[in-house]
Amino acid sequence: MLAAGCLLSVGSPAGADALTTPEQLIGVTQGFLEFSVEDYLATGHIEGRYEIEVNPLDPRLRLAHCDKDLTATLQSPAQPMGRVTVRVRCEGSSPWTLYVPAQVKLFRDVVTVAHPLKRGTVIDYPDVTLRERDVSSINQGYITAVELVVGQKLLRPVVTDQVLTLTYLEQAAAVRKGDQVIITARSGTLSVKMPGEALSDGGLSEQIRVKNLNSNRVIKARVTSPGQVEAAM
Numbered sequence: 001m002l003a004a005g006c007l008l009s010v011g012s013p014a015g016a017d018a019l020t021t022p023e024q025l026i027g028v029t030q031g032f033l034e035f036s037v038e039d040y041l042a043t044g045h046i047e048g049r050y051e052i053e054v055n056p057l058d059p060r061l062r063l064a065h066c067d068k069d070l071t072a073t074l075q076s077p078a079q080p081m082g083r084v085t086v087r088v089r090c091e092g093s094s095p096w097t098l099y100v101p102a103q104v105k106l107f108r109d110v111v112t113v114a115h116p117l118k119r120g121t122v123i124d125y126p127d128v129t130l131r132e133r134d135v136s137s138i139n140q141g142y143i144t145a146v147e148l149v150v151g152q153k154l155l156r157p158v159v160t161d162q163v164l165t166l167t168y169l170e171q172a173a174a175v176r177k178g179d180q181v182i183i184t185a186r187s188g189t190l191s192v193k194m195p196g197e198a199l200s201d202g203g204l205s206e207q208i209r210v211k212n213l214n215s216n217r218v219i220k221a222r223v224t225s226p227g228q229v230e231a232a233m
Contacts, residue, residue: 018064018065019062019063019064019065020063020064020065020066020070020090022056022057022058022059022061025057025061025063025088025098025100026054026056026057026100028070028072028088029054029072029086029088029100029102030052030054030102031072032072032086033052033054033080033084033086033102033104034052036074036080037050037052037080037081037104037106040079040080040081046106046108047108048106048107048108048135049106049107050104050105050106050107051104051105051107052102052103052104052105053102053103053105054100054101054102055100055101055102055103057100061098063090063096063098064090064094064096065094066090066091066092066094066096067092067093067094068090068091068092070088070089070090071088071089071091072086072087072088072089073086073087073089074086074087075087075099080104081104081106081136082103082104082136082137083101083102083103084101084102084103084104085099085100085101085102086099086100086101086102087099087100088100104136105134105136106134106135106136107132107133107134107135108132108133108135108142108144109130109131109132109144110130110131110132110133110135110138110142110143110144110163110164111128111129111130111142111143111144111145111146111148111149111163111164112128112129112130112131112133112161112162112163112164113127113128113158113159113160113161113162113164114126114127114128114129114160115127115160116157116158116159116160117154117157117158118154118157119154119155119156119157120153120154121153121154122151122152122153122172123149123150123151123152123153123154123169124150125146125150128146128149128150128164129146130144130146131161133163138163138165140165140166140167141165141166141167142163142164142165143164143165143166149164149169151172151174151203151204152169152170152171152172153169153170153171153172154168154169154170155167155168155169155170156168171203171204171206172203173201173202173203174202174203174204174223174225174226174227175198175201175202175208175223175226175227175229176198176201177198177199177200177201178197178198179197179198179227180195180196180197180198180227181195181196181197181198181210181227181228181229182194182195182196182227182228182229183195183196183210183212183219183221183229183230183231184224184228184229184230184231185230185231185232185233186230186231186232186233187232187233190233192233194212194213194214195212195213195214196210196211196212196213196221196229197210197211197213198210198229199211199218202223202229203223204223204224204225205222205223205224206222206223207220207221207222207223208220208221208222208223208229210229210231219231
């Protein structure tokens with residue numbers, strides 16, 4: 001992100017009667033936002049395409065020509081996404097400040113619903129697909145990989161083409177309390193398998209309490225797949 005903004009020349013002619021036109025202000029705002037968005041995407045390693053639309057300005061606007069390069073800074077929000085306001089300032093002999101509204105859209109491939117699904121459905125690959133959407137207006141945690149939602153449970157019903165966000169998902173239990181499981185104990189390249197019993201529910205990668213049926217000891221193990229857990233030896 002730009003800490004101090006950009007210096008941009010409007011290129012208007014010098015002279016006592018010269019004015020800064022709305023078209024020049026829009027050009028300054030557009031150039032500043034393009035630079036800011038490119039920097040934001042590069043810094044965050046974010047893939048996607050963007051569109052910038054600067055709101056029209058009143059054609060009757062009459063601002064004096066600036067004898068210094070204009071400065072442009074992002075007034076709000078903190079990141080150049082969605083509805084933004086750019087502060088354009090002249091710090092020359094006839095100073096002025098103007099706030100220019102704009103819209104920045106960011107299009108990314110995100111997980112969407114392939115067909116209607118009921119609450120409680122455990123998601124499988126045919127249930128979801130990637131589609132391009134404007135994510136600048138999504139503030140609930142969109143998802144960019146199908147693999148991240150497969151095996152999770154829906155907390156509420158969803159419809160076709162709906163963007164699937166984190167607020168709709170709950171980690172489904174891969175192991176339930178009372179299930180017979182295989183415990184894999186590992187130490188370096190050495191591994192030993194033994195029968196066990198799950199003492200609590202657990203989703204993938206979650207740690208649960210498991211009873212070793214050979215020794216009757218209760219240990220903590222990480223769920224690696226349905227019916228499979230792993231513990232340190």
